Amino acid sequence: MAEVSLRKVIKRYGQMEVVHGIDLEIAHNEFVVLVGPSGCGKSTTLRMIAGLEEISDGEIAIGGKVVNRLPPRQRNISMVFQNYALYPHMTVRENLGFSLKIAGKAREEIDRAADEAAQILGLTPYMDRTPGELSGGQRQRVAMGRAIVRHPDVFLFDEPLSNLDAKLRSQMRIEIKKLHQTVATTVVYVTHDQVEAMTLADRIVIMRDGHIVQTGTPLDVFERPVNTFVATFIGSPAMNLVDGMAEGGAIRLSDNVRVPLPHGFAALAEGQRVTFGFRADNLMPLGHGLAETGEVATLELPVSLAEPLGAETLLLAEIAGKEVQAKMMHPRPVSPGEVLKFQLALDYCHLFDAESGVRLERKRDHGTD
């Protein structure tokens, strides 16, 4: 059993505090993804779990044992680095077996473990090559193989896919997920790519400026972002945000664009400033996709740009001088400047406090949702 606990963990470099007392409980076998923009402290947090960075305050425990003062080699963890960090002067076999060799295991045992890892990752034909003779994807696999031979308590991944091209990245994403299912180990995975976070994680931890902003399952954070930061960070394309004001039972977005107050927001004070948020998937031209039965608002908006993606077209429309993205299913050609009738699914819209950016909760005042 290897759960990982971070309790009030602080990291300072000199006077500068970069991680501000974060708390995080990671269950045994859980796949947790730390995600956030660069400089948010996610890699530092991972390196503190690994023991590569000392923690300035707080406590880190792995499998119930506090490891604050233990060097990396005594934590029984494995780590996959962003640039793989394979030993260039060793063959694939030697790379895979290095940790067992250091641990003083017998030659046969090392070979057996290396062969087994190679089998899982499809590296058997490359065992006698050096890392320099491998492609990016193969190197990535060796790095993962090196991590699994030791049967660690915790796997740590530090942006492992960021050096791969898009196609290989989605392929390796699947392999990592499969690997997790095969070896069933606790995983802490760091990335700045929200798609990776969404697809891989059991639970996503969104970080910003050294704080944890939100923790939850991928659907949780997608459907119920705590604030505008999470709303724009998670999901692609990013959530559209338009400033508005509550006025006569509606949200006034501009002089001529008004949206009825979605269910659950009747208590909004007249004149209260809010940020109105919705995803491209919930704003679609009439007759081009929205088959929702819920509450729908109809808006007439000019389209400034169309990006055909094949199955769908991304439209750039304008509300109150602000560009918002909409999606068009079963696309037809759209010319710039054309004014289309859009349908907006109000049940999936969000309201955020205009000042703090915090999401306003719906109240079940109508009893319909």
Next chain:
Amino acid sequence: MSRGQRDFLIWVATFLVMLAICIPGLWVVLSAFRPNGEILTKPAVWIPRDLSFDNFRAIFGLGDNVVGIPVGSYFWNSAVISVTSTVVAVTIGMSGGYAFARYRFPGKSSAFLWLMLSRTVPGIALSLPLFILWSWTGLIDTKLGVIIVYTAINVPFTIWLTEGFFRQVPRDLSEAAQIDGCTPWQAFWKVEFPLAKSGIASAAIFAFLTSWNEYALASQLTRSTDSKTLPVGLMDFTAQFTIDWAGMSAMAVIIIIPALILTFLVQKHLIAGLTFGGVKG
């Protein structure tokens, strides 16, 4: 001018330059196998008539003409001094280079600058202060005295060269090794050292050659057969009125050979080292 003509001219020019560089060396090697009479003949005898190992036999005291110069002792002194100062300089320099490449500490860049500036002082300028210091401390005319001086000369260069190499070894590798179960010390020896090997080898060669060939300081600091090195020993062939050119040439060849062998042995590393170090940022 056609391409062929231009190539031809380049070849001729290269040949002339190489000739100018090589002739003195070749002349020394040639003279080592000729009797004094032939060397001193005027006009010069360009094609040797009388080649033999007599000069070598003479300086090792084996032939009919014995030169009273303890070449064996000088060779031993040179070997002890060069090897010891190289080992010490590379050990210190490598640690220093590693520290400069890996750690942040106060005064790092100025310390590095001062180390490099020490290279700008010509060694001979230090000979008088060194002489006085060494005579106070009793280090004058000892192998240890020369070893200390050579180590001090070689350390800054070794630091500079190895620092570049260690900087090119990604820090991640050492971290990966520590996660794989290594102590920081093991991570250094098993991962970082092998990767910086060619740099360390070239640093060692440079240090050895510097010590092996150094003349100016050694000539001030050594006196007796217990401490004189080969280059200093060369001067033993000059007497008040004569110079034994043949013996001197033979000894010069003896000095050149080990350096040559060593350079060939590690040539591969040396070239890799020089080009590798050349692109450091």
